[in-house]
Amino acid sequence: EIVLTQSPGTLSLSPGERGTLSCRASQSVRDNHLTWYQQKPGQAPRLLIYGASNRATGIPDRFSGSGSGTDFTLTISRLEPEDFAMYYCQQCGDSPEITFGQGTRLEIK
Amino acid sequence: EVQLVESGGGLVQPGGSLRLSCAASGFTFSGYWMYWVRQAPGKGLVWVSRINPDGTRTTYADSVKGRITFSRDNAKNTLYLQMNSLRDEDTAVYYCARGFFYDSIDYWGQGTLVTVSS
Numbered sequence: 001e002i003v004l005t006q007s008p009g010t011l012s013l014s015p016g017e018r019g020t021l022s023c024r025a026s027q028s029v030r031d032n033h034l035t036w037y038q039q040k041p042g043q044a045p046r047l048l049i050y051g052a053s054n055r056a057t058g059i060p061d062r063f064s065g066s067g068s069g070t071d072f073t074l075t076i077s078r079l080e081p082e083d084f085a086m087y088y089c090q091q092c093g094d095s096p097e098i099t100f101g102q103g104t105r106l107e108i109k
Numbered sequence: 110e111v112q113l114v115e116s117g118g119g120l121v122q123p124g125g126s127l128r129l130s131c132a133a134s135g136f137t138f139s140g141y142w143m144y145w146v147r148q149a150p151g152k153g154l155v156w157v158s159r160i161n162p163d164g165t166r167t168t169y170a171d172s173v174k175g176r177i178t179f180s181r182d183n184a185k186n187t188l189y190l191q192m193n194s195l196r197d198e199d200t201a202v203y204y205c206a207r208g209f210f211y212d213s214i215d216y217w218g219q220g221t222l223v224t225v226s227s
Contacts, residue, residue: 035213037154043219045154088154094210096168098144098156100117 002027002091004101012109016069019076021104023089028069036065036074039086039103048087049074076106084108111135111216113205118152125195125225131188131205131218139163139183144210145190147201148220157203158190159212173199176213 003026011020023034032052037045047056047067052072062077076083089101117129129145145157158169158179167179178191188205202220209215 011212024184031211033211033213037214039154045213045214046217046218047209047213050213052167053212088123090154090156090213092210096159097170098159098212100154100156 001097002029002037002099004085004089004091004095004099005100006104007075008104009102010105010107012107013079014069015079015081017079019074019079019083019106021074021106022075023072023074023101025045025070025091029072029091032068032072033093034065034072035090035092037052037088038062039092045088047061057098063098068100079106081108111207113207113216113218115203115205115218117222118203118223120224120226121195122195122227126191126193127195127223129190129192129203129205129221129223130221131190131206133186133205136207138186140214142213143181143188144208144212144214145179145188146204146206146214146217147199147223148204149198149201152201155201159208176186178216192223195223197225199202200222 023059034052036049039045053065087104140220144159160167163199166182176194180189203217204220206214207216
């Protein structure tokens with residue numbers, strides 16, 4: 001099973017700043033099948049990025065994903081108030097197991 | 110509009126059983142892999158199971174293998190999650206979800222809460 005470790009656990013930033021979230025895998029993610037989700041309290045997760053770098057439909061271009069192999073990054077170029085939430089990475093290449101990272105909480109400083 | 114609506118959650122005693130349902134609409138249900146993902150209170154997301162479009166292949170997380178059965182009825186656009194021998198640690202919100210790209214998930218239901226407690 002591939003273990004995903006997200007860092008930092010909590011990221012405190014101000015609106016307008018740049019946010020950089022990391023997801024590290026215990027072994028290489030096949031074909032870079034790495035996905036990012038955003039989750040707000042009381043809501044279901046929302047797909048942001050798939051295939052490491054592809055924005056999902058309707059996702060603002062301030063969200064970008066990068067990385068390959070074992071190291072992946074979600075970058076939010078200029079934080080908007082609605083971006084403060086939990087973020088999870090997920091690997092989809094280690095069939096049959098699907099694993100999620102433990103999450104990064106992005107909070108307002 | 111894609112909609113996934115879970116039902117069937119509730120309070121059950123340890124060792125008990127529960128069947129969750131998920132009604133899908135707004136898309137060609139029989140063409141998609143479908144998933145269950147759970148989230149314990151205040152915790153992260155955990156994949157539970159997946160099923161292929163025609164319902165002939167299922168895979169399960171080790172933590173639920175042998176206790177949970179995932180099935181689908183494509184004529185009714187409905188998913189089912191039969192959960193037996195429930196444990197305290199199965200307490201969670203259970204989300205049904207639609208597969209998109211190599212096990213990425215593009216649509217999620219609102220979730221149904223399962224509480225296992227005596």
